[in-house]
Amino acid sequence: MGYLVLARKYRPQTFDAVVGQQHVTQTLKNAIKAGRVAHAILFSGPRGTGKTTVARILAKAMNCETGPTETPCNHCRSCMDITAGRGVDVFEIDGASNNSVEQVRELRDNSRYMPAHSRFKIYIIDEVHMLSIAAFNALLKTLEEPPAHVMFLFATTEAHKIPITILSRCQRHDLKRIDLAAVVGHMESLCRQESVAISTNNLWRIARESGGSMRDALSLLDQILPAATASWMTPM
Incomplete structure (x- = not known):
C-alpha cells in the first residue's frame, strides 16, 4: 500500500479524539446519552476543522452494535465498515458532483428501504450547499418527515448558501477554527x-x-x- 497521509492515518475515530471542537462533540454525546439525536444535522465551519470526521463518528455511534453509544467500539462490523468507507448503510455523497434533482430523487426513493444490517440508514452529504435549488426542493419533504430508520448528516463550508427551508429542518452545529x-x-x-x-x-x-x-x-x-x-x- 502507498503512503497514507497523516490526515487520513490519524483521523479521529471517537468524539474524544477530535481536537478543538468539544462544544460540538460534547453536545452530540449528551444527545446520544439522552436518546435525543436529531434526524437531520448540519455541520458548518471552515475547511479542515473536522465536519466530515464528526459526521462519520456520529454515524458509527448510532450504528455501533453496542449503541447508540457515546463511544463507538470501532471493532464491530458496522464501525469497521464505516471506518473503511465501505458501510452499506452509510452513504457518503459529494454534493458538488451529485447535485442534480434526479440524483436527489434517487436518494429519496432509496431512503424508504430498511437498512441492510444496521440500526439506521445514514446519508452524509459533504459540501451540501452545492446542491441545486431543484435538488434541495426534492429533498424537502423527506428531510421534514424522514422514515424512522433514516438520518441525514450535512457538512458545508458555506452555510449561508443553503436555503432557509433546509436550514430550518436541521439541527446546526458550527465548528470553529482550531486553537x-x-x-x-x-x-x-x-x-x-x-x-x-x-x-x-x-x-x-x-x-x-x-x-x-x-x-x-x-x-x-x-x-x-x-x-x-x-x-x-x-x-x-
Whole structure:
C-alpha cells in the first residue's frame, strides 16, 4: 500500500479524539446519552476543522452494535465498515458532483428501504450547499418527515448558501477554527508516533500558516517529514 497521509492515518475515530471542537462533540454525546439525536444535522465551519470526521463518528455511534453509544467500539462490523468507507448503510455523497434533482430523487426513493444490517440508514452529504435549488426542493419533504430508520448528516463550508427551508429542518452545529496551541499539541503527538523530531518553533510556524485548519497543518507537516526523518536518522 502507498503512503497514507497523516490526515487520513490519524483521523479521529471517537468524539474524544477530535481536537478543538468539544462544544460540538460534547453536545452530540449528551444527545446520544439522552436518546435525543436529531434526524437531520448540519455541520458548518471552515475547511479542515473536522465536519466530515464528526459526521462519520456520529454515524458509527448510532450504528455501533453496542449503541447508540457515546463511544463507538470501532471493532464491530458496522464501525469497521464505516471506518473503511465501505458501510452499506452509510452513504457518503459529494454534493458538488451529485447535485442534480434526479440524483436527489434517487436518494429519496432509496431512503424508504430498511437498512441492510444496521440500526439506521445514514446519508452524509459533504459540501451540501452545492446542491441545486431543484435538488434541495426534492429533498424537502423527506428531510421534514424522514422514515424512522433514516438520518441525514450535512457538512458545508458555506452555510449561508443553503436555503432557509433546509436550514430550518436541521439541527446546526458550527465548528470553529482550531486553537493554534491545540494544533501544535496534536502535531507534537503525531511526531512522537512517527518517531521524528521537529522543533516546537517550527510546529508553531506550521500552525500559524494553517490558520486553524488541522487538515492544512497536517498537509504542511507531511511535506517536511521526509527531511525531518532523514535528519533524525543521520548519525551525529
